[in-house]
Amino acid sequence: MARFDEEYIAKIKTDFANDNFKVRKTRLDELRADVEKELSIPDPNIALSIVKLAIKMFFDGSESCRERAVQVTSICLNSWSLPVEETVFIFFPILHKRLGNQENAETSEEIRLLLVKLLKLSIQIYREAIPPFIVDIIDILNRRIRDRCPDVIKESCDCLDELVLTVPEFRLRSEQIVETVIIATRHKHYKIRVAAVHSLGRIISLARCESIQTVCGALGECLLDQNPHVRRAVYKVASLWLMELRDRYSFFHYILPLILTGLNDENCSYRNEAQNWWHEIGLQYVKENDELLKDKYELLPIELENYPFDVERPNLGCRTIVSKEVHKIIPTLLKELEDWKVEVRIRASELLEVMVLHAEINIVSLLETILPVLCKVCSKGEEVVTQRIVKSGEIIGYFISPKIYWQLMVPQMKANCLIGHYIIFASLLKHCPKTHISEQFNEIISMMIENNFCETRELISLQSLLKIISKLIDCCEGVSLDDNSLKNLHLAILSTMAFGNEDIRNEAADLIQKLARSVSLSIHDLHGKCLPSLFNRLLSNCEMWESYSFDLSILMVLLSLFSGPLKQQLIWKPGRTVEVIRATALSIILLFLKRNGNLSSEFFSEIVPLVISLCEDSYEETRIYSLEILSYIGLHGGRNIDITLFKQILIVVAGRLEDKRDSVRLKAIQSLRNILLKAPRLDSLKGMPDFENILKSLHLLFISVDDSNEQIQDSILEIFKVPQIVTNVKSVFPEEIISSFIRKCRHKNVSTMLETCLKI
Template identity: 25%
Template sequence: SMAAAGAGEVAQALSRPLSCLQEPDCGRAARLQALEAIRAEVQERPLSGAVVQEVFGAQLVRPLARCLAGDAAERCRELALQLLCHGLSHGDRPGEALPVLLPALAQRLCPPQGFEPSEELRLGLVQLLSLLLRRCGASVAPYLTDVIRVLQATLLDHYAEVRRESCRCAVACAQAMPEHFHMQSESLIKPLMQTISHQHYRVRVDVIQATGAVIQFGNGKSVDDVLSHLAQRLFDEIPKVRHAVTTVIGEWLLHLRDRYSYFHKLIPLLLGSFTDEIPENMKLAWTYWEKIGSQWEKENEEDLKDKMDFSVSPSHYPKGVTRPGLGCRELVSRNLSKILPGLCHDITDWVESTRIKASQLLYTLLLHAEDHITQHMELLLRTLYQACLDEESDVVKNCVKAAELIGTFVSPKVSLRLITSAFGKTPKPSCIMVLTAVIRGSPKEILQPHLTDLGNTLSQAGVCQRSEEVFYMEQLLCCVQALIDVCQEDCKEISLQLMKVLVTIMAIPCSQHLKEKVEETMSSLAEVQQLDSFLYLYKEHIIQLMEWVSVSCDCWTCYSPEILQLDVIATHSGPVIGEALNNFILILKTCLQPNKDPQMRLKLFTVLSQLLQKASETVNSQGLFPSYLETVIKDILAPNLQWHAGRTAAAIRTTAVSCLWALIHCEMLSPKEILKVKDGLMPQIIATMDEDSKIARLMACRIVGVFLKVCGRQFDEDKFTNTYTEVLKRLDDASCDVRLAAAHTLTNWFKCLKDSDVKSAMESHIEFLYQELLIHLDDPDQNIQNAVLEVLKEGSVLYPELLVREIEGVVHKHRMPVYCNQLLHHIQSAKGSA
């Protein structure tokens, strides 16, 4: 035949170089020359495949393989390799070379005998193995053990390109002889996993693709050995690596022989890519998932018949989200009980990226599972309570989104009962966070029957007074806001309970920003009830709020939260407090008894005194306060003006005196009322002029002044005497304001005495007072001099001659006689006009 003739000719030409190669003492240069000559004959002329095969099989394979396996010269091995590749690529029956070549490859690439030192040659040798696998297919089966041995070594080669080629080789091997391969595929898993986290991302991609093929055509049981490694690669920062993982998982879910038994392990990995930041990767995952879902639907048509015919879309579905197909939903629902425990464990893992990924996946799973979530509620809630306290905000955000789906798909009968029973144990801020999310995810009409229970739960002291921690209170506030946003006008039925919660939050001693937010929430609660402002909520509820807050007022201490709540109700309600005086005064009367905790009394007095500063806009907004005055003065103020040792007691007396002054100053305490109470109060007020507190002394001086004005004319000798001796001491006060007030009060004292029956009995006192006042007339402070001048002008009417004698006795001692002269002048002109 032609082929035989052509082959004969070539064989002739090859005989010399071949015999040269086989001589034992053939040197490197001669060997090289021989190989070059062979190349010239075989490679550089156009020979048919049949001729190449003939020459190759008969003459060249053995000597070239020998050279490849044992020649000491790298260039010789390189030429031998080139020639072998040429022969295998162009010959007709490459399989005939397998018995010679595979042992040679194993000898050069497998420890312990051989190790090819040249990186490039190692790469060439693995490429030769790939070529054999591609060209020879199943006929490599008898040598599979050798192939696997080679790959176990080369997959761990130091040279990245050798590893990559070995991965491609493994794929070729798996595809070439699947039925044989699956007996030995497991031997490749270990080296593949050892190289899956290689520093070059291209190596990682190739390893992942190889792993896909090795398991697809090999033993599916190896899935378990590689899953954790593949899951780790979903965190790879190189998008192509993540893309490769998604492809492998998608292919397995579609084509793996025993895929049904691996669904629960593989689904989480595929769905994990739904949140990949690269749109292409995300789309890839969705495309696979839709195919997997519809394939599963077809395979399980009988089983799904009813669901396909009767499945109704949920009426309330998250906005802007496409509902996954039936197959996808079923796949998740049926595998949820196997997926959730591991996932919940990952959400609380110590590695942040794991927690974020797991929290994203939780949302995706719940979106698919819909009402199948119900039977997993306890595990889910436990996990969410813990995860919502995560310091990583992404974890919290994803968990809150997941919790909203509970509101969407699970009956509130179940979810609310479980969550509120957790409150009973310990209401963590995260329990409230989860409740808020469930409320936000729920349809209004489904929550309506549960509102009263919710309102009662939130307003229990154990929940809303649980903690003064700001974070806890913020969550509680968000929960109330969520109820208002979702339930709108239905909140009317729990308006009182919500007000209790809001008052409690406002009452904790915390940041201003929270108080502003509470007020906004109150305003929105008013708005959904068509009320113009939150003051109308107080109007609606103030009596019930007062009753609620005062249940235990007989046992309050300064630490009772109710005091701060009462403060909010009384001061934040503006004019509305004027409609609840009965309750308010009763609480004050109970709690301001002198035997009660002094710190607490001080707090309450401070509230009262604030209100009295603006009485007409607060307690007296309805004009009803005067009818309580007697109680306020006799039962509340008077007992607290009594002297007791201690700083707090002094502060209480100061506040009580301020309250009394506020009542007088705004003229709520009319002259008629003053007459009723003056006997009870006068001794204490006089005593208060000697307090350490400047404010107390100032108020007391002013009050004495008013008492004199109103009823001083009826004073007897003792009262006149007691009063002036104490007021006079105040002219030596350290505070200028107090001295001025004292002077003003003495003016009133003189006015009263002018028309009194006891004027003559008081002469010696008046003489003493003249003498003392003249000393103060020379005070270094001009304001005091002017004030004392006015007092003396008023007093001069009583005994003018006596005063003139006193002035003449001291005028020469004064630094500034001008005031004495003015006073003399005043007395003269008064006398003249009389």
């Protein structure tokens, strides 16, 4: 056993002063062994002298000597009872020089770690003597928490925790280190981030709360951390604050988002923990405010009828806390929904859902602010965010009557109806009680029709519109529905057929059946009740239609639904009235072709023969529409037009060049141009039946070019200006025949132009 006396100290001094580092190292090893073996406590002055000598070795040039010196000092402080005042006044300034001073800072990471551990030990031992050195210690921790070595940073955070717990005087100066710890929450090592989060939690819990807003902002960023341990640390800290923090009610609006975000954490275990902590917070709040909440607790139902959500309803305390703070949190949350970072938008949408679920009816005062933002965000097409916002809308719709949010949404939809308006409106109606919808039923349907709400062409909007219509139809069951509302619902369904894809049209067809069942009518009777007024509407404004007119699109839907009855109107019958009906039917078919381009085999087999026969109808409009349809067929028929049909169409159309009406003749010329543009090689038809009739038809074209009507002359000359047509015609007419046509022209200018076009 070593005997610690003056002679022993003299040997230590001598060896520590030796230039050979091996001698110093050996003496430090022996000193450490002696201190570890010494059971009796040496004289305090001797012990202090040994510690002083060891501390001086903190500046030794040898890294191994400095390491041993720190170890010896740690053992001495932990084992011996040293004079407090003398020790701390020597010890802390030296530590500050090695850890907090830029010039004399320790270069070895391993030794810096030992020094920080030594600092933590000294705080535990000399807690009552710390106050004079708080500034130095804060300086040390500010530097070491920014250290390059992860272990040093983590140990520094632990040291900070010890300082907060054991030295009350530090709490008055805690603001000086908050920013440094916040920086550590962004460190690349997750364990350091976790340690920093816990350190911030203790600083706010035990020290001053002036920085709580800044700290909560930093912890809010940690909620986006990919490592679940970091997020769990935030939930834990937030739950402790909500239960233990002094004046915590004043800071609820800062802290609540931290714990409520945890209710949707992707890690199931940590999500359940957060839910349990939050439940306990609510129970504690009820106990603390028993008198204030007594009436609510006794009168309000714990379970709501038809509560539609797949979660347990939050307890009264949780709902009350959120309801009191929601107006402070929502504005910031709405800004985050439009943040440039995807993860921020997703977290904000998740938190919004939780806030709305807790606030319940109390969210009503914020609807004017919330709904426009939700509609705007949903219009951006971000699927994950939209799904969460839709759930928020469903919750709002369950608790809030349409009478309230309807008044807020209508002006927005009239001004600029976006995709988001359809999505949000559909979500609001999804879980809304039927009795609430019934109060606004007629008003909702009228607005949908009168304000172009049903004229959307966006697929997502159409899907949402179908959901809205389906919910409205559900409310029709067992209710007397007036004719106007029924017709508007019917028209709304037809509009989705007009602009939707096949899936939309199929779903709309199902809704037609659903609507018929809800009002106890057959499909035939439903159409019979709704279509007369709809046709009157279409007829009243058809002259103003453009290619994208809503009413034209509705007409196209009706044609596709009722093509059979329309075909019957093309069959010739005597009488002036049926003449007009035939012309109208042809005009509808022409519009349908131009809109949908539907040239199916069924169309060619059933409709085209009827159209060809009507080219000789006595009614001028009928002949014109027939020629225009054949012109469209000739240009767009493609493979559906075989040789036989081509010959038939060419002969019939050319025959109209001798019509008594110039308007019909001009339409025939225009039709011939389109037919000849897509015609097969005419010389390949030689020897076929009707070839002579084809030549006669082309002969009529040459004869008609010499017509006295200049408009007809010009129209035919335009045909002969097309090289493709000229080449095809010349393939079946010898040059001498063409020359004779030119010579026989009565109008010199026509013969000149024709000769130029044909290049004879």
